[in-house]
Amino acid sequence: MSFIELKGITKHFQTKNGLVKAIDGVDVAIEKGDIFGIVGYSGAGKSTLVRLLNGLEVASSGEVLIDGEDVSKLTGAKLREFRKKVGMIFQHFNLLWSRTVLQNIELPLELAKVPKAQRKKRAEELLRLVGLEGRGDAYPNELSGGQKQRVGIARALANNPEILLSDESTSALDPQTTDEVLDLLLQINRKLGLTIVLITHEMHVIRKIANKVVVMEQGKIIESGNVLEVFQNPQNEVTKKFVTQELDPEFKETEQFLAEIHQENPQGIIVDLLFEEGANEPVITKVVRKFDVEISVLSGHLKQTKVGGIGTLTVLFTGEKEEIQLALDYIKEVGVKAEVRNIG
Numbered sequence: 076m077s078f079i080e081l082k083g084i085t086k087h088f089q090t091k092n093g094l095v096k097a098i099d100g101v102d103v104a105i106e107k108g109d110i111f112g113i114v115g116y117s118g119a120g121k122s123t124l125v126r127l128l129n130g131l132e133v134a135s136s137g138e139v140l141i142d143g144e145d146v147s148k149l150t151g152a153k154l155r156e157f158r159k160k161v162g163m164i165f166q167h168f169n170l171l172w173s174r175t176v177l178q179n180i181e182l183p184l185e186l187a188k189v190p191k192a193q194r195k196k197r198a199e200e201l202l203r204l205v206g207l208e209g210r211g212d213a214y215p216n217e218l219s220g221g222q223k224q225r226v227g228i229a230r231a232l233a234n235n236p237e238i239l240l241s242d243e244s245t246s247a248l249d250p251q252t253t254d255e256v257l258d259l260l261l262q263i264n265r266k267l268g269l270t271i272v273l274i275t276h277e278m279h280v281i282r283k284i285a286n287k288v289v290v291m292e293q294g295k296i297i298e299s300g301n302v303l304e305v306f307q308n309p310q311n312e313v314t315k316k317f318v319t320q321e322l323d324p325e326f327k328e329t330e331q332f333l334a335e336i337h338q339e340n341p342q343g344i345i346v347d348l349l350f351e352e353g354a355n356e357p358v359i360t361k362v363v364r365k366f367d368v369e370i371s372v373l374s375g376h377l378k379q380t381k382v383g384g385i386g387t388l389t390v391l392f393t394g395e396k397e398e399i400q401l402a403l404d405y406i407k408e409v410g411v412k413a414e415v416r417n418i419g
């Protein structure tokens with residue numbers, strides 16, 4: 076049995092415009108220590124899924140099992156005890172502005188009726204863990220966005236949770252600060268063995284720290300797997316869009332550029348090659364030697380994931396149609412994913 080199991084979950088909301096199926100038949104298994112990403116566009120059902128995990132919503136049908144226990148059946152003291160197992164961080168930090176950093180971190184401990192001296196000791200320990208030593212007496216509005224999120228993380232960890240839920244926790248941060256916060260989450264995951272469930276619409280976040288990912292659309296999971304697998308071989312159109320945009324930050328400009336290249340070379344075929352680190356060069360050299368085609372590299376990107384490098388190379392094939400087809404067959408045979416772009 077997995078640490079977290081969602082089995083046949085549906086969550087429906089009755090609204091004045093009719094029934095909304097926020098979650099529509101979802102199964103998820105998360106292991107202890109996973110950094111588990113949930114990706115999807117706005118309205119896909121990500122937040123609802125996370126609210127089911129911390130017991131803030133109850134599923135319309137199906138089971139939410141955490142450590143073998145059905146969360147929807149918990150009440151009273153058991154529910155309060157369970158909530159301590161789950162910490163949460165948010166896009167806009169949700170700090171109390173009238174409290175100091177230390178007092179913010181102490182809040183969940185106050186609610187859990189931990190004695191004052193013990194609270195202070197724990198809060199200071201957490202402050203060190205998130206790299207904010209010495210800033211305990213500052214107020215949130217004196218901190219940068221990244222520092223505020225560090226306070227949010229420290230507060231979420233106060234009760235020693237086993238699960239940390241992150242709802243777009245880096246979406247309000249600039250790229251460098253995002254990476255610093257993601258590094259901290261990764262460090263905490265390793266140090267404390269914490270299971271992290273990350274909601275995001277940014278594939279960058281997934282690639283950087285997650286080991287598994289599900290892609291959601293309209294309340295359903297449309298793709299799931301290990302992060303490297305999903306990045307290397309996205310199956311669904313929505314996933315492909317997420318992956319391509321992430322690998323290529325200048326996605327839109329590239330589209331424009333490729334359309335122009337295609338206009339200039341109407342006989343040519345533009346292909347995206349998705350390869351593992353280091354595999355591109357020999358393949359291309361071999362193809363050019365073996366087949367009567369020419370290949371021009373149009374753009375390329377290489378990124379590190381938690382478990383290895385992946386990259387895309389967008390190339391233009393010119394030559395006889397049959398020869399290009401043979402070359403593409405060969406490329407696929409040697410294990411490089413090749414996808415012909417539909418331009419225009």
Ligand SMILES: Nc1ncnc2c1ncn2[C@@H]1O[C@H](COP(=O)(O)OP(=O)(O)OP(=O)(O)O)[C@@H](O)[C@H]1O
Pocket residue numbers: 088089090095096097115116117118119120121122123124
């Ligand atoms: N309490 C509610 N009452 C009615 N409809 C709801 C409620 N909560 C969510 N929904 C609807 O359920 C669907 C999924 O919403 P949800 O917030 O889970 O999506 P999301 O993927 O997290 O998107 P976002 O990132 O925009 O929050 C949406 O159509 C939303 O309008």
